[in-house]
Amino acid sequence: MSKLVECVPNFSEGRDKEIIEKIVDEVRKTEGVKLLDYCSDKDHNRSVVTFIGGPEETKEAAFKLIKKASELIDMSKHSGAHPRMGATDVVPFIPIRDITTEECVQIAKELGKKVGDELNIPVYLYEDAASCPERQNLANVRKGQYEGFFEKIKKPEWKPDFGPSEMNKKSGATVIGARFPLIAYNVNLGTDNIEIANAISRRIRHISGGLRYAKAVGVMLNERNIVQVSINMVNYEKTAVYTIQEMVKMEAKRYGVPVIGAEVIGLVPMKALIDCAEYYLQIENFDIKQVLETNLSE
Amino acid sequence: MSKLVECVPNFSEGRDKEIIEKIVDEVRKTEGVKLLDYCSDKDHNRSVVTFIGGPEETKEAAFKLIKKASELIDMSKHSGAHPRMGATDVVPFIPIRDITTEECVQIAKELGKKVGDELNIPVYLYEDAASCPERQNLANVRKGQYEGFFEKIKKPEWKPDFGPSEMNKKSGATVIGARFPLIAYNVNLGTDNIEIANAISRRIRHISGGLRYAKAVGVMLNERNIVQVSINMVNYEKTAVYTIQEMVKMEAKRYGVPVIGAEVIGLVPMKALIDCAEYYLQIENFDIKQVLETNLSE
Known part of the structure; x- marks a missing residue:
């Protein structure tokens, strides 16, 4: 049995079909992962993608999705009913088969570092990957949302886990983590x-x-x-x-x-x-x- | 979900490792099937192979295994404790996923025809593929074994379902069928x-x-x-x-x-x-x- 991880990124576009497809295409194009589902909500102006694959392949697909979303979504112009703080808002990794939550935490950390370093997006780790108890809960991390984060990020207790210590105006900030399947x-x-x-x-x-x-x-x-x-x-x-x-x-x-x-x-x-x-x-x-x-x- | 069939051929060699490996290799070499298990018994002088795959691929692997067994095993020199009537003795197809027993019966019939036509081996269909109630039970078909079949095959009620109406001296006769997983x-x-x-x-x-x-x-x-x-x-x-x-x-x-x-x-x-x-x-x-x-x- 091969290791299998699920990834369920949420990104902040739920209206423009062309943009949504281009972002989802990054998953479709990645070898070794399988797109299970994706759905968009116009009121929320947000999409949720579900895919699955080996640890490395899943991490790669998630990175490509985040990169594409950072190119195609401008958070300074985003509005929607659902709380959000970034172009790619939240990215959980979920252990499915022959893999531990700890290994998923490791994937989250590696992806977080890469997103911070290469895309210049502040990254917070949450749930089982959180660096402190205050960051375990997504709602707690996201409080203040995109608009509030320009100030929140300056507080020492909200210094990002990876990437720059100031907001990325176009892409916002992204929350990455690991959790057990719901x-x-x-x-x-x-x-x-x-x-x-x-x-x-x-x-x-x-x-x-x-x-x-x-x-x-x-x-x-x-x-x-x-x-x-x-x-x-x-x-x-x-x-x-x-x-x-x-x-x-x-x-x-x-x-x-x-x-x-x-x-x-x-x-x-x-x-x-x-x-x-x-x-x-x-x-x-x-x-x-x-x-x-x-x-x-x- | 793709269709998935299991195949569990039994062949009449359980002692000569080289011959056993050459026969099992036919399954290993077939793309789209996966060898799950194989085991040999020296007293029985017999081996059982378990593999799984798509319907066409499984049928192909079974044919190649039967062909190789017919080349490497000489039934006129075979002895062993387990009842047997052919170099490849019995080949059940078993529905595993997204496939009916009826489709497995069809696979058994197609394979039976090909084995009869191309390898000149008499073939009997059994279990759910049987052409009459008397042929459902394997023990009933195999009664008399290899040695007795030179006479049994001449009886009208034991005319093979496929292939020649007389015994293949080297390869004997083969029983092919479909049954539900045990x-x-x-x-x-x-x-x-x-x-x-x-x-x-x-x-x-x-x-x-x-x-x-x-x-x-x-x-x-x-x-x-x-x-x-x-x-x-x-x-x-x-x-x-x-x-x-x-x-x-x-x-x-x-x-x-x-x-x-x-x-x-x-x-x-x-x-x-x-x-x-x-x-x-x-x-x-x-x-x-x-x-x-x-x-x-x-």
Whole structure:
């Protein structure tokens, strides 16, 4: 099995199709990476690209994308509803297969240095790559946005991790980092009582005493007339999908409410679901290489 | 996702390493297929090769392997403990991804015709590719073995599906077909009473009234001093792994015996385990393409 990294850069153009395509083309043209998805939002004036590949290839594609965005986007003329601070706003690297978060942190640092040195763009490291706790949270780093950064960057505590210590007027500043894959997972309850979904959410989520790597909120599904516990899992290896599922069931019992279904939104790493099969089937000593498909890639 | 077929040819040489390597090399040399495994048994004087690839490439590699085996193996001089009737004895094609058993039957037929026409070897189709019920079971086709086939082949009901109607003295005859992937799955019980494992096996297996695509037998694990229900699953889509697991649990309850573990032997198709995660997590409307890794192959 070869090492596999996912990269999800966000850049600040969501309206001009020609510019968007030219930027995405940089990923398409890079050998050894595969473009999985990209989507643009006109109100946000922002695009999100998802691609995957080997560590070096993914880093190379990210650099080329950042370079192209710095050529084609002028932040001094940018407006949009979504908070942003740079032409390429944020670039997370995500470990997918046979690679650690630490290795992704290393990729983020190498890319950050190259972007700082060669493109003259200030770079901040965030999440697992952050150089101090204050920089872990993206919202915290981005506070003040492009317009505010001309002042913010001068403060000693906001000196960039790489690149110049003053703003790049055209390209702004870029946030680069590493984080674990997110899983969006919703559990449907056999009731229309939103209070029950909210109460269960409070028991599940980390912030109010629940599981370390879970965020959760109650949601009303009007069309089906049921409620849902909507969960974001930020580390499926440490807080597993089956743990969430069983804990929602356990809490729902208090109200005599059944779990009537669940849904995975978007992509999910294979291992997150295989881990659940292993748990429920009580499989001993399973090796992920026993999954036939894992033997196919070089 | 590209179509993916597995092929597991068995050929009648398990002693001469040089010959074995030359035959396996035919697979290694074929572009678009990947050799997953091969092993030889000296007593059986037989080797089993496992490889995987696109339909055309897999068919091509199988043909080249059969051709090389027909050049290097002389069946008139072959002896070994395992039943056999040809230099290449049996060649199953197995649907792995994005392909039906029917398409694998088609591959088996095309290969059978080519082997018959170009190599002058009588070919029988078996399992899902069989031309009549009597030819579905490999043991039934192979009965009489190489030595007996010089007479058997003359009977109208044993006229080959392809190739000459008389034996190839050097290469014998070859059986080609299509079948679903096998899963070897064992469930461990918290008892040393083999009678309980046998009784549960009888409830599980098709032949004695159980699940259509399950074979099962009780096994004593002397080292651990426990018993096991040892299961062969011949169609995991129609008789699922979770169905087996839950049914073993249900039957074990009668004896107050817990299921204390399970094991998957060898390779398992990803979907067989994802199906279990879907069941236990109660996931609605899951699309296998939501598994991130399925987007990686062209």
